[in-house]
Amino acid sequence: MALPIPADSEPVKAPLVTQPLGFFGSLRAARTNLLGILPELAVRQPMVSGKTGVRWHMVMDPKALRRILLEKVEDYPKSVVTKNLLRPAIGDSLFVAEGQHWRWQRRAAAPAFSPRNIANLAPVMTAAAEAAAERIAQAGPRAVDVYAEMVRTTFDVISDTTLSGEKRFDRKAMHRAIDNYIDIAGRVSVFDLMGLPGWVPRPGRIVSGNAVARMKQVADDAIRDRRETQAHTPPDLLDLLIAGEDPETQRRMRTPEIRDNLLTFIVAGHETTALTLGWALYLCAFAPDIQSDVAEEAKAVLGTRAATAADIPNLPRTREIVDEALRLYPPAGLLSRTALAEDELGGRQIRPGDTVMVPIYALHRNRLLWDRPDAFDPARFREGVPVDRYAYLPFGDGPRICIGAGFALQEAVIxxxxxLARFRFRPVAGRTPKPVMIITLRPEGGVWLTAEPI
Structure with missing residues (x-):
């Protein structure tokens, strides 16, 4: 049964904390939903500080964020907790590495994500969009979990753009391993909150060892097979990583480095885009008038065919939906850094060892920075409307801005x-998704919608 939505209501949001949680309360919240540690003050103030085992600061001030992410980036490396969560799965890849080890990898990998190479991969995205539309059409009038559909769709894209449909690549096994790792090992432990070093074993991460081993074995096999065959035309991301070279040092990635970065792209490249699309479709169903406006644009541009990269400049309303979905439900809802040096942020003293958090979820809803911050209003991203660069950080910023941002946005719009050109999506009574963040901000329970052919 379709659920009517009041015109003045707001889309679902996570409840924020109004009372101090204490150490064990914070641990419980962090293990079930990281958004549960965010104080309500974070959407009303530029900074919030406290102590839970270690001193911490939540930063929502754009000037301070510019300092952390751009001006003093070397003094604010990824936090110990972040590294402890992710290093077992993706090693010292671009997402985790620091300093010179990060810089040479970034330079070597950058050509793989040039606008030309991303555009060359667009036909894979178009084919996946067509296949998704066909599956939704075949499901008929019944409710469909469109988030699950988007997970399948974006995993097909990342599989074919990283491995060009490698026959020996077991997609289901890899997908199960990724989900298993996030569910078991991607949760903050009491040791993390106490600030204990990464070499102290975390029970959940010991249990998840088999999933990590399976992920790495699949990637190693694919790299070995590719080295024994010719590169594709056009080259896929694995071809480009193998061929990549740091122009300053002429250093190339060895198999372990290629594998860790390949796994990073596979894990992040499909999960984050699937989340963006799942939440975007929920928002479209939530606001039928906005959905109609965007659908008219899409139908006028596409007719009955699937979108291509060439269509993107003619789909500004679709891009606005993507941008607003990334604002309300950023896949990486919380970034964490560990301060290495004395500093001052927003008038507050920062000491070496302090945890500095960038709660993207709260930043994107901060009342000092956004008009009607909890409302769904894609027009706020319309051309000519000013948006403070450091008030909107779905992909981070500075030298460590997400290397795959262009890839993700192209895929999401396509x-x-x-x-939207083919279906009218409507919400289902009693199936409102719940924003829950473990590593990424997922819609707990899925995004259940009915899809009526237009």
Missing amino acids: ILATL
Whole structure:
């Protein structure tokens, strides 16, 4: 049964904390939903500080964020907790590495994500969008978990753009391993909150060792097979990583480095885009008038075909939906850094060892920075409307801005426009998704919608 949505209501949001949680309360919240540690003050103030085992600061002030992410980036490396959570799975890849080891990898990998190479991969995205539309159509009038559909769609994209449909690549096994790792090992432990070093064993991460081993074995096999065959035309991301070279040192990635970065792209490259699309479709169903406006644009541009990279400049309303979904439900809802040096942020003293958090979820809803911050209003991203660069950080910023941002945005617009041109999505009574963050901000319970052909 379709659920009518009041015109003045707001889309679902996570409840924020109004009372101090204490050490064990924070641990419980962090293990079940990281958004549960965010104080309500974080959407009303530029900074919030406290102590839970270690001193911490939540920063929502754009000037301070510019300092952390751009001006003093070397003094604010990824936090110990972040590294402890992710290093077992993705090693010292681009997402985790620091300093010179990060810099040479970034330079070697950058050509793989050039606008030309991303555009060359667009036909894979178009084919995946077409396949998703066909599956939704075949499901008929019944409710569909569109988030699950988007997970399948974006995993097909990342599989074919990283491995070009490698026959020996077991997609289901890899997907199960990724989910297993996030569910078991991607949760903050009491040791993390106490600030204990990464070499102290975390029970959940010991249990998840088999999942990590399976992920790495699949990637190693794919790299070995690719080295024994010719590169594809156009080259996929694995070809480009193998061929990549740091122009300053002429250093190339060895198999372990290629594998860790390949796993990073596979894990992050499909999960984050699937989340963006799942939440975007929920928002479109939530606001039928906005959905109609965007659908008209998509139908006028596409007719009955799937979108391509060439269509993106003609789909500004679709891009606005993607941008607003990334604001309300940023896949990386919380970034964490560990201060290495004395500093001052927003008038507060920062000491070496302090945890400095960038709660993207709260930043994107901060009342000092956004008008009606909890409302769904994609027009706020319309051309000519000013947006403070450091008030909107779905991909981070500075030298460590997400290397795959262009890839993700191209994919999201292609898939979303294709679906909105063909279906009218409506919410389902009693199936409102719940924003829950473990490593990424997922819709707990899925995004259940009915899809009526237009």
